[in-house]
Amino acid sequence: MxxxxxxxxxxxxxxxxGAVLLFIAGAVYLAVENNSRAAVQAxxxxxxxxxxxxxxxxxxxxxxSAEVLALxxxxxxxxxxxxxxxxxxxxxxxxxRADVGMAFIVDPDGRIxxxxxxxxxxxxxxxxALNANPKASGVLMLNGQPFQAVAAxxxxxxxxxxxxxxxxxxxxxxxxxxxxxxxxxTAHLYIRSADEPWESVxxxxxxxxxxxxxxxxxxxxxxxxxxxxxIPENQSTAGVxxxxxxxxxxxxxxxxxxxxxxxxxxxxxxLATIMIIGLVGMAALIAGSxxxxxxxxxxxxxxxxxxxxxxxxxxxxxxxAGRNEIAELAANFNIMSGEIAAREKRIIxxxxxxxxxxxxxxxxxxxxxxxxxxxxxxxxxxxxxxGVDRFQHVRGAIGHSLSARLIAEIAARISNSxxxxxxxxxxxxxxxxxxxxxxxxxxxxxxxxxxxxxxxxVRLGEDRIDVLVTAGLSCDASDDDTRLSLLERAEVAIEQAxxxxxxxxxxxxxxxxxxxxxxxxxxxxxxxxxxxxxxxAHQPKYDLRRGKVCSAEALLRWRHPQRGMIPPDKFxxxxxETGHIRPLTDWVLDRAIADQRRLREAGxxxxxxxxxxxxxxxxxxxxxxxxxQIRRSGARLCFEITETAVIDNPKLAIDxxxxxxxxxxxxSIDDYGSGLSSLSYLRTIPAQELKIDKLFIQGMANxxxxxxxxxxxIDLAHSLGMTVAAEGVETxxxxxxxxxxxxxxxxxxxxxxxxxxxxxxxxxxQPLVERAAPALKGLA
Amino acid sequence: MGLKSVAVAxxxxxxxxxxxxxxxxxAVTTPDGKPLADAVVTVPGSGKPAFPWKLxxxxxxxxxxxxxxVTPVGADVGFPNLDKFRHHVYSFSKxxxxxxxxxxxxxxxxxxxxxxxxxxxxxxxxDQMVAFVRVVDTPFAAKTAADGLAELKAAPxxxxxxxxxxPHARAKDQVVVTDITIAPxxxxxxxxxxxxxxxxx
Numbered sequence: 011m012x013x014x015x016x017x018x019x020x021x022x023x024x025x026x027x028g029a030v031l032l033f034i035a036g037a038v039y040l041a042v043e044n045n046s047r048a049a050v051q052a053x054x055x056x057x058x059x060x061x062x063x064x065x066x067x068x069x070x071x072x073x074x075s076a077e078v079l080a081l082x083x084x085x086x087x088x089x090x091x092x093x094x095x096x097x098x099x100x101x102x103x104x105x106x107r108a109d110v111g112m113a114f115i116v117d118p119d120g121r122i123x124x125x126x127x128x129x130x131x132x133x134x135x136x137x138x139a140l141n142a143n144p145k146a147s148g149v150l151m152l153n154g155q156p157f158q159a160v161a162a163x164x165x166x167x168x169x170x171x172x173x174x175x176x177x178x179x180x181x182x183x184x185x186x187x188x189x190x191x192x193x194x195x196t197a198h199l200y201i202r203s204a205d206e207p208w209e210s211v212x213x214x215x216x217x218x219x220x221x222x223x224x225x226x227x228x229x230x231x232x233x234x235x236x237x238x239x240x241i242p243e244n245q246s247t248a249g250v251x252x253x254x255x256x257x258x259x260x261x262x263x264x265x266x267x268x269x270x271x272x273x274x275x276x277x278x279x280x281l282a283t284i285m286i287i288g289l290v291g292m293a294a295l296i297a298g299s300x301x302x303x304x305x306x307x308x309x310x311x312x313x314x315x316x317x318x319x320x321x322x323x324x325x326x327x328x329x330x331a332g333r334n335e336i337a338e339l340a341a342n343f344n345i346m347s348g349e350i351a352a353r354e355k356r357i358i359x360x361x362x363x364x365x366x367x368x369x370x371x372x373x374x375x376x377x378x379x380x381x382x383x384x385x386x387x388x389x390x391x392x393x394x395x396x397g398v399d400r401f402q403h404v405r406g407a408i409g410h411s412l413s414a415r416l417i418a419e420i421a422a423r424i425s426n427s428x429x430x431x432x433x434x435x436x437x438x439x440x441x442x443x444x445x446x447x448x449x450x451x452x453x454x455x456x457x458x459x460x461x462x463x464x465x466x467x468v469r470l471g472e473d474r475i476d477v478l479v480t481a482g483l484s485c486d487a488s489d490d491d492t493r494l495s496l497l498e499r500a501e502v503a504i505e506q507a508x509x510x511x512x513x514x515x516x517x518x519x520x521x522x523x524x525x526x527x528x529x530x531x532x533x534x535x536x537x538x539x540x541x542x543x544x545x546x547a548h549q550p551k552y553d554l555r556r557g558k559v560c561s562a563e564a565l566l567r568w569r570h571p572q573r574g575m576i577p578p579d580k581f582x583x584x585x586x587e588t589g590h591i592r593p594l595t596d597w598v599l600d601r602a603i604a605d606q607r608r609l610r611e612a613g614x615x616x617x618x619x620x621x622x623x624x625x626x627x628x629x630x631x632x633x634x635x636x637x638x639q640i641r642r643s644g645a646r647l648c649f650e651i652t653e654t655a656v657i658d659n660p661k662l663a664i665d666x667x668x669x670x671x672x673x674x675x676x677x678s679i680d681d682y683g684s685g686l687s688s689l690s691y692l693r694t695i696p697a698q699e700l701k702i703d704k705l706f707i708q709g710m711a712n713x714x715x716x717x718x719x720x721x722x723x724i725d726l727a728h729s730l731g732m733t734v735a736a737e738g739v740e741t742x743x744x745x746x747x748x749x750x751x752x753x754x755x756x757x758x759x760x761x762x763x764x765x766x767x768x769x770x771x772x773x774x775x776q777p778l779v780e781r782a783a784p785a786l787k788g789l790a
Numbered sequence: 791m792g793l794k795s796v797a798v799a800x801x802x803x804x805x806x807x808x809x810x811x812x813x814x815x816x817a818v819t820t821p822d823g824k825p826l827a828d829a830v831v832t833v834p835g836s837g838k839p840a841f842p843w844k845l846x847x848x849x850x851x852x853x854x855x856x857x858x859x860v861t862p863v864g865a866d867v868g869f870p871n872l873d874k875f876r877h878h879v880y881s882f883s884k885x886x887x888x889x890x891x892x893x894x895x896x897x898x899x900x901x902x903x904x905x906x907x908x909x910x911x912x913x914x915x916x917d918q919m920v921a922f923v924r925v926v927d928t929p930f931a932a933k934t935a936a937d938g939l940a941e942l943k944a945a946p947x948x949x950x951x952x953x954x955x956x957p958h959a960r961a962k963d964q965v966v967v968t969d970i971t972i973a974p975x976x977x978x979x980x981x982x983x984x985x986x987x988x989x990x991x
Contacts, residue, residue: 083880083914090882166882167912167920168957 015310019303020296027295031288038284042277047247050268051238053193054249057266060190061197061251068177069147069160069254075108076162076175086166089115094123101125112157112176116140118169139257140172148254149262150176151203156211158183159256185213187266196246196267200226204259221265226250230263245271309336313343320347323354366414369421370434372442375497378432379444383486386446391486392453394431394443395500396420396464399478399508401439412470417441420464420477427463428456440504442497450485450516457481458514465513480507484517492519493526531581532590535568539597544568546601547764548618551735551755552778554748559775561617563650563757564602565764566594582623591623592632599636603645605767612771619648619678627651628659633666637673648676648699654685656695667696678735683723693730699754700727704738707758710747721751728752742781811944813976818934818954821984825938828858829956829983830924832931833945833972838862839929846870846898847911847921849877854911854921856933858957863906863927870898877916883909886925908955908964922957947972958985 079085079100088096101113102125114124120137122130139146140161150159157176164171177183184197199211200221208223221229221239229239229250239248246269253262312328313336320326326347328340362374370378382391398404398417405413421433421441428445436442443460447453461481468475482503486496494502499517506522507515538544548562568576585591602618609616626632627649640647649670656663667677678699679692683706692700702723709716724734736748739758748756762778818829839862846868848855861867869879869890879890885905892915893899903909903925913919924931932940952968959966966983 081917087880087882091884091887165912165917166910167917168910170882 015307016300016303019307020299023299024292024296027292028288031284031292035281035284035288039277039281042280046270046277050193050247050270051249053191053195054238054247054266054268057187057191057193057195058249058251058264061187061264061266064183064187064190065158065253068158071108072110072158072160072175072177073145073147073162075104075110076113076160076173079104079113080162080164080173086164086170089117089164090166090170097123098125108175110175111178112152112159112174114174115164115171116161116174117171135258136174140174142257144169144172146257148256149179149201149260150174150256151201151260152176156180156199156201156209156262157256161256180211181213184211188213191266193268196269198265198267199253200230200263200265202261210265221248221250226263226265227261231261241267245269306336309340313340316343316347320350325351364435366410367418367421367435369418369441370432372434372436372497375432375434375436375442375444376495378434379486379496382432382444382446387487389485389487390446390448391496392445392447392450393484393486393496393500394445394453394457394460395436395482395497395504396424396441396443396457396460396479397482397501397504398439399480404475404477405438408470408473408475412473413438415470416468416475416477419468419470420479423463423466424460428460436497436501440501442500444496450483453483453485454514454516457483461513479513480504481514482507482517483514492522531576531584532588534570535581535585535590536593538568538570539594543570544597545766546598546605547766548605548770549757549764550762550770550773550775550778551619551757552745552761553755554745554753558779559616561619561648561755562770563619563621563764564598564605565621566598567764567766586623586625591626592629595622595626595632596635599639599647602647603639603643606645606647607643608767608771614771615646617646617648617676619650621680622649622651624652624654624656624658624663627656627666628662630662630666633669637670637675640673640675646674646676648678650678650680650701651697652680652685653682653688653691653695656691660691660694664694664696671696671698679732683719689726692726697732699735700730700732701735701737702753704736704758707736707738707744707748708740710744711741717747717751720748720753724751724753812947812972812974814930814942814945814952814970814972815976815978816932816934816940816942816952816954817978817980818938818940818956819980819982821982825934825936826956826983826985827934827936827938828856829934829938829940829954829959829981830858830860830926830931831934831940831942831981832926832928832953832955833942833950833970835928835930835946837929839926839931841931844868846900847879847923848872849879849913849919852913852916852919854913854919856921858922858924858933860924860926860931860933861903862929863925864902864904866900866902867923868898868900871895877919878914879911880914881909881911881923883907886923908957910957920957924955945972947974947977952979952981954981954983956983956985960984960986 082100085097085100087093088100097115101115104110105113105125114122116122116133116136120132120134122133122136124130143161144163145161147160148158150157156179158179159174159176162173163169164173179199184199187197188195197213200208201211202208208226221241225239230252239250241248244267246267248265248267251264251266253264255261309328309331316326316328328343330337330340330344362370362377364371379391379393398420401413404416408416417435417439421435424431424433424441424443431443431445433441433443445453445456447456458481461479464479465477468477482500482505484496484499484503492499502522503515503517506518507513535544545567546564547567548564550559551561551563552558553560566578566582568578568581570576582591582594585594598620602620606618639645651667671677676699677695677697678701679695679697680701681703682700684703700723702720706716706720710720720736727734733754734752735755735757736753737757739745739748739756740760742760744758745756745760762773765773814833816831818826818831820826841860841862843860845859845861845865847859848870850872852873859867871877871893872895874895876892876894878892879899881888885907886903886909888901890899890901903923906925906927909923909925911921911923930942930945932942934940949969949971952970954966954968955964957964961983966981968979968981970977970979
């Protein structure tokens with residue numbers, strides 16, 4: 011919610027404080043409200059009592075004055091005798107003495123005698139009131155004016171009239187009442203005679219009190235106890251108090267209005283004070299909690315920043331201040347950070363170094379190469395690979411840890427003499443180095459010197475170990491259409507050097523060829539089978555004894571649409587390793603059977619030899635299928651098998667061969683003499699033919715010991731009951747020599763090249779025989 | 791103003807026979823039939839009145855006694871003070887206005903009432919003291935007793951006018967006038983007078 015803890019804390023505290031403040035303000039408001047309502051009520055009651063008192067006081071005063079007059083003997087005499095002048099003078103006298111606003115006499119017939127208009131007509135209402143109560147007291151309407159009036163009967167000694175004294179009810183009285191009140195009241199007088207509308211008077215001669223007549227009547231005279239009326243328009247409360255009526259239909263009420271707004275103004279200022287105190291307090295609280303939480307969160311923010319630095323892998327250290335939990339956390343964080351840094355260092359070291367030797371590893375070498383590339387042109391950058399010859403043997407002899415020490419020793423030797431080289435271990439037996447040199451020549455020179463240096467015997471404790479190394483070089487600028495890196499090319503260069511029996515060689519792109527394409531060769535081959543890219547080429551075998559061609563060897567050929575002719579040794583070896591040899595051989599057999607049929611149909615029935623991989627001869631499924639095919643077609647085939655094939659699983663191989671033989675398949679031992687020929691195996695293999703390797707046949711021409719070997723092999727084979735075939739016959743001399751040696755068949759370019767079945771069908775055998783015959787004759 | 795007076799006249803044995811005089815008994819009641827005392831009944835007549843009661847209004851125990859006194863016009867009425875303190879007797883009534891200033895115990899003053907009518911007598915010191923003197927110009931006048939009866943002996947018979955006065959009567963001049971016929975032997979008349987009871991002193 012909040013990005014900063016201090017903000018959150020400050021806001022939460024402020025909200026809590028604000029809530030408490032609001033609560034307090036509400037409570038104060040309610041208390042004040044209640045209090046003020048009660049106070050208003052009390053004050054209304056008090057004011058009402060004051061008014062009562064005032065009212066009574068004045069009534070008493072008037073009454074006293076009236077009675078004094080009414081009891082005056084002279085006055086009574088004047089009234090009794092109708093002495094108007096005397097009466098009026100007495101009234102005048104009393105009026106001025108007693109400060110009476112209004113005074114008049116009423117005779118028993120209701121006629122009024124007053125100072126103002128002497129004698130006036132009878133007032134029946136007044137008379138009725140006086141008859142009802144001779145000492146009437148209360149509000150009296152006279153000529154539309156309200157008075158507080160009292161009456162006193164004049165007896166002489168019987169009733170001869172009334173003295174009525176009155177005081178005008180007006181603003182002054184109300185003003186006096188207002189001034190006597192402890193709270194700011196507005197007093198209104200409401201008067202109504204008979205059914206006329208209510209009239210109101212107040213201290214200022216006007217009224218803004220808004221009470222409906224019904225409401226006023228109900229409150230004042232309806233017998234309800236609640237004399238308080240709320241007047242929302244004026245924001246005030248009014249108390250209603252009925253007043254005594256002098257008599258008749260006059261009704262009067264006093265309304266005391268108390269403006270709540272005036273009252274509220276008082277506590278509004280109090281509330282304002284509370285609010286100001288609250289706001290100041292809240293500001294102080296926010297500032298305070300900000301500061302306090304800042305002190306708490308400051309270190310936490312520091313930790314947070316340090317943690318993100320740590321996450322980015324930077325060095326992160328926090329300042330530890332104080333001794334509280336956060337300080338402890340910071341201290342622990344520092345320890346953790348330090349340990350992470352140390353661990354990271356170790357991990358980086360492990361990632362960059364070889365575990366066994368402590369030398370930089372291939373990854374480190376590549377890193378160094380990247381560094382060099384930033385400052386040196388590629389043409390001057392060289393990668394070197396220094397491989398210990400026959401390392402597997404060395405390691406087998408001295409063990410892993412010593413051989414690792416050996417590598418480390420050699421690397422140290424290089425580093426000591428050639429400090430500018432960055433040396434590391436590329437693979438178990440290979441040391442890599444990156445360096446820069448002016449030219450390839452210079453680089454080769456350096457590398458040559460290094461190879462020489464490294465080929466010195468190494469002393470490991472007690473042991474002295476003779477070491478030979480071969481070094482490969484590659485330049486960063488060479489056209490890199492291989493997928494190899496600089497150091498990998500250097501490593502390949504080692505192999506290339508070893509092939510050339512050199513100690514040092516630069517990477518030879520041309521010799522490297524395209525090994526990557528070999529990886530896709532098998533897929534292409536299987537595809538090629540279906541597209542007829544592969545075919546059989548037949549090379550005639552010449553029967554030296556009969557002087558004619560009576561058999562041929564079917565050789566597999568692959569004409570690739572893009573890459574042209576692909577030599578069999580390029581794909582057959584791989585097919586053997588990948589297991590594709592089985593379908594390939596199945597295909598070859600089928601094809602050979604088909605070709606033999608065509609030859610037979612052309613009148614050239616002859617045995618066809620097929621090369622069978624040693625790995626397949628022990629494969630029973632293959633053998634079963636081959637036998638099935640051969641039996642079905644009645645083909646005459648010879649399986650040429652290299653002698654080494656038997657070595658892996660002699661018993662099974664010999665069983666299969668025996669079975670093949672029983673099925674009419676001839677067995678020929680191929681390439682005899684090229685491998686590790688064993689006479690004991692030769693004896694056990696149920697072969698009819700022994701095929702001498704072409705290296706021996708070609709070697710015979712040079713007149714060395716090969717001729718002797720051939721002769722003795724032929725004799726050996728014959729003695730074992732086998733015929734002898736010779737391949738690689740390229741000259742007339744070889745042919746003649748083989749015949750004298752007693753060989754049975756000859757095969758080679760001198761006789762005929764391998765040819766597709768179409769050519770072989772048209773092949774004229776006669777010239778061959780003619781060509782062979784003179785050679786033989788010449789010898790004979 | 792005031793309630794209407796109701797007068798009911800009944801003639802007993804009313805017949806037209808030449809007679810010199812007859813006795814008249816007047817019974818005065820309030821409307822609710824109660825006998826009304828202190829009512830003065832008169833019928834016109836000539837001759838010098840000679841009333842059997844003492845013509846005086848004594849003051850005793852802060853009261854006048856009697857409350858109502860019937861007196862012939864021009865007669866002296868005595869006002870003896872029987873109390874231990876002084877009284878100040880007065881009347882403002884028209885024609886009979888007088889004032890007997892403070893006089894003490896055993897002292898007797900007299901006033902001559904010259905005008906026919908009613909004189910309300912008061913005491914200036916004691917407001918509660920009220921008495922009425924009914925001044926008449928006929929020998930045929932009497933005051934009802936507590937039983938409300940008044941007898942006029944030997945009143946001239948024939949048609950005449952009966953006047954009943956009472957200080958509290960609700961009537962003009964507190965007078966109820968009734969035309970009656972007095973029989974030669976005896977006549978009994980009942981007159982109803984409404985009184986304002988609340989006004990009595």
